[in-house]
Amino acid sequence: MTDSWSSSGLDVHLGWDPATGRTGLAAAIRAAIREGRWQPGAAVPSTRALAHDLGIARGTVTRVYADLAAEGYLKTTQGAPTRVATAGSLPQSAPRQAPRDPAPRWDLRPGRPDLTAFPRQAWLTATRRALLRTPASALGYESELGAPELRDTLAGYLARARGVVADPARIVVCHGYSHAIAVLSRALYGLGVGEMAFENPSLAMYRSIAAAQGPRIVGVPVDEHGLQVSAVDSPAVVVTAAHQFPTGVTLAPHRRTALTRWAADEGGFVLEDDYDGEFRFDRQQVGALQALAPERVVYAGTASKTLAPALRLAWLVLPRSLVEPVRAAMADSGSRPSLLNQLALAELIDSGAYDQHVRRSRAEYRARRSRLLAALPDSVRPQGIAAGLHLLLRLPPDGPSEATALAACHRRAIGIEGLGDCWMDDNRPGGLIVGYAAPPKHAFAGATQTLIEALWEITA
Numbered sequence: 092m093t094d095s096w097s098s099s100g101l102d103v104h105l106g107w108d109p110a111t112g113r114t115g116l117a118a119a120i121r122a123a124i125r126e127g128r129w130q131p132g133a134a135v136p137s138t139r140a141l142a143h144d145l146g147i148a149r150g151t152v153t154r155v156y157a158d159l160a161a162e163g164y165l166k167t168t169q170g171a172p173t174r175v176a177t178a179g180s181l182p183q184s185a186p187r188q189a190p191r192d193p194a195p196r197w198d199l200r201p202g203r204p205d206l207t208a209f210p211r212q213a214w215l216t217a218t219r220r221a222l223l224r225t226p227a228s229a230l231g232y233e234s235e236l237g238a239p240e241l242r243d244t245l246a247g248y249l250a251r252a253r254g255v256v257a258d259p260a261r262i263v264v265c266h267g268y269s270h271a272i273a274v275l276s277r278a279l280y281g282l283g284v285g286e287m288a289f290e291n292p293s294l295a296m297y298r299s300i301a302a303a304q305g306p307r308i309v310g311v312p313v314d315e316h317g318l319q320v321s322a323v324d325s326p327a328v329v330v331t332a333a334h335q336f337p338t339g340v341t342l343a344p345h346r347r348t349a350l351t352r353w354a355a356d357e358g359g360f361v362l363e364d365d366y367d368g369e370f371r372f373d374r375q376q377v378g379a380l381q382a383l384a385p386e387r388v389v390y391a392g393t394a395s396k397t398l399a400p401a402l403r404l405a406w407l408v409l410p411r412s413l414v415e416p417v418r419a420a421m422a423d424s425g426s427r428p429s430l431l432n433q434l435a436l437a438e439l440i441d442s443g444a445y446d447q448h449v450r451r452s453r454a455e456y457r458a459r460r461s462r463l464l465a466a467l468p469d470s471v472r473p474q475g476i477a478a479g480l481h482l483l484l485r486l487p488p489d490g491p492s493e494a495t496a497l498a499a500c501h502r503r504a505i506g507i508e509g510l511g512d513c514w515m516d517d518n519r520p521g522g523l524i525v526g527y528a529a530p531p532k533h534a535f536a537g538a539t540q541t542l543i544e545a546l547w548e549i550t551a
């Protein structure tokens with residue numbers, strides 16, 4: 092990195108790596124503007140001075156300034172110094188990079204809660220309280236397993252709401268489930284687990300994350316009772332027991348017993364991904380599998396569905412034997428969720444506002460699910476409707492392909508996902524995974540109507 096002090100007298104700390112060239116220089120200047128180091132309206136170093144300071148050709152700086160002027164970051168005037176654009180004319184959001192996945196007009200992407208319902212006021216109150224209570228000493232590097240306050244609170248909450256056998260000493264707070272599965276896979280691999288089984292179908296992203304830590308990944312079929320336990324032949328298996336992703340089936344009681352018996356007999360480990368366990372609509376709550384075998388089952392929960400994915404807060408409740416290996420993998424990963432967010436979540440749960448929000452969201456999503464089911468044409472078979480934030484629409488075997496269905500949705504600006512990507516093998520039946528929690532409340536009717544139009548078009 093080159094930090095430079097300008098020969099023109101302007102302080103131009105630019106964290107620029109010469110290896111990144113012109114694009115990198117433009118990015119460094121954008122960052123300086125966005126972070127307020129280059130103030131709106133202020134004169135920027137002349138191209139000659141900056142080129143001199145950075146030891147590069149003047150033409151390079153001239154081209155970068157021209158690009159940034161075209162993007163609206165800089166203002167050039169003939170015969171006058173180039174300036175940072177004024178606050179009002181700077182690009183509004185000044186994104187760090189173009190968003191890869193802009194929100195679609197009708198958002199039915201699975202795995203997303205209604206973000207407009209995020210309890211901002213309650214979160215603000217919780218954050219304020221947490222900050223006022225936190226001693227300076229807590230703001231250091233110490234809490235490797237997570238904030239003790241949150242781990243205490245989660246132990247009580249998970250026991251009460253999900254029936255988890257939870258002791259704060261076995262809880263690790265991670266930077267989202269993707270981080271949780273990475274550190275767990277790393278720890279298991281270090282203990283000699285060379286293969287991990289995933290449900291087939293399941294989310295490809297988590298399989299890739301686990302594979303990147305070392306273990307070989309294999310698939311285990313799922314039927315109407317959930318994971319086919321008799322087909323498990325790996326030392327570790329990942330299961331979405333309460334609401335299988337993406338089929339939505341619930342792991343049947345006899346399979347739960349069989350799975351925990353297998354784990355005890357074979358010394359296997361089960362990772363229970365309880366990603367939407369709070370959202371059960373029709374039947375009695377289905378408690379956590381972990382309670383049947385706390386020394387063999389790792390329980391994973393997340394705030395991504397109950398609150399918002401952007402918080403990046405998830406937790407593992409570990410068998411005693413895995414606490415130290417996972418702690419070491421956490422340290423190696425170099426990543427931890429923000430302590431203040433952890434403390435705010437603890438406050439939110441302790442105050443009762445979290446339960447209140449979950450109850451309100453559950454009622455809303457249940458109502459949406461009923462409206463969607465009532466509107467669906469008979470030709471598509473909804474599946475996995477008893478819980479969660481999504482349902483699966485199976486397409487008729489002799490009907491349109493998944494690609495046709497997705498194309499009809501995309502033409503109408505519907506964000507939706509197909510079942511196809513979840514399979515670990517080819518030539519499997521297609522379907523649409525409909526995330527009915529995602530649209531804001533006011534857009535739900537429009538999103539449903541537009542989806543129905545797409546379904547009519549392809550099944551007519």
Ligand SMILES: Cc1ncc(COP(=O)(O)O)c(C=O)c1O
Nearest residue numbers: 202267268269336366393395405
């Ligand atoms: C199957 C499954 N597990 C876990 C998660 C939670 O992931 P994270 O905590 O990284 O947001 C999701 C989110 O979409 C999911 O679909």
